[in-house]
Structure formats: C-alpha cells, structure tokens
Amino acid sequence: MNVSRRKFFKICAGGMAGTTVAALGFMPATAMANVREYKLLRSKETRNTCTYCSVGCGLLIYSMGDGAMNAKSAIFHVEGDPDHPVNRGALCPKGAGLLDYIHSENRLRYPEYRATRL
Numbered sequence: 001m002n003v004s005r006r007k008f009f010k011i012c013a014g015g016m017a018g019t020t021v022a023a024l025g026f027m028p029a030t031a032m033a034n035v036r037e038y039k040l041l042r043s044k045e046t047r048n049t050c051t052y053c054s055v056g057c058g059l060l061i062y063s064m065g066d067g068a069m070n071a072k073s074a075i076f077h078v079e080g081d082p083d084h085p086v087n088r089g090a091l092c093p094k095g096a097g098l099l100d101y102i103h104s105e106n107r108l109r110y111p112e113y114r115a116t117r118l
C-alpha cells in the first residue's frame with residue numbers, strides 16, 4: 001500500500017474527527033448497543049467487615065440475585081468501603097483477595113465439632 005504524506009494526514013484527521021464525535025456522545029445506536037454496561041450497576045451492595053485480622057476493615061460486597069425463590073445469589077466483587085473510618089476504601093492483599101477465599105473449595109461452610117463419647 002502506497003500512502004503519501006498528504007493521504008496519511010487525511011487518514012489521521014478523519015480518525016481523530018470520528019473519535020471526537022464519538023466522545024461527545026454522537027454515536028450511532030448500533031454502536032451504543034455494543035457498549036457493555038457497568039458491571040456493578042444492577043448488583044446488590046452489602047456492607048461487611050473483614051474478619052481476617054483484628055484491624056476490621058470495612059468491605060463492600062457485590063452480589064447478583066434478587067432473593068427470589070429460584071434465584072441463587074452469587075458474590076462477584078469485593079472492595080474496600082470508602083466510608084469506613086478504619087480503612088477508608090483501602091484493603092491489604094489479604095482483604096483484596098477475599099473473593100477467592102469466599103469461592104474456595106476448601107472453605108469451611110459449617111461449624112465443625114468433635115463429638116465426645118461418654
């Protein structure tokens with residue numbers, strides 16, 4: 001492909017004009033249909049406290065599921081609570097990895113006890 005300097009500038013100007021028009025919100029409806037929705041938009045937000053250590057950082061836990069009988073709620077995102085006075089939105093690496101801890105197959109889901117024989 002043989003592109004002259006003049007042609008190159010025309011292509012660049014056309015691309016820049018298209019990008020600017022799209023950034024200003026003048027996108028065609030078909031292009032807008034392919035834009036992904038913000039993933040936390042329809043989720044349920046629950047405030048909780050990290051139990052890993054005694055600092056007790058505040059968490060925001062996001063889950064899907066509306067509580068209907070057949071809908072199973074599933075946690076898909078965990079982040080620090082910016083309104084919590086202890087951590088102000090920050091989490092240490094252990095807290096930031098809580099989602100893997102929640103979905104771990106090795107996680108204990110029920111209290112365990114050892115029955116004693118009398």
Ligand code: SF4
Pocket residue numbers: 050051052053054055056057087091092093094095096
């Ligand atoms: S996020 Fe880290 S520092 Fe905060 S309570 Fe959990 S383990 Fe402790």
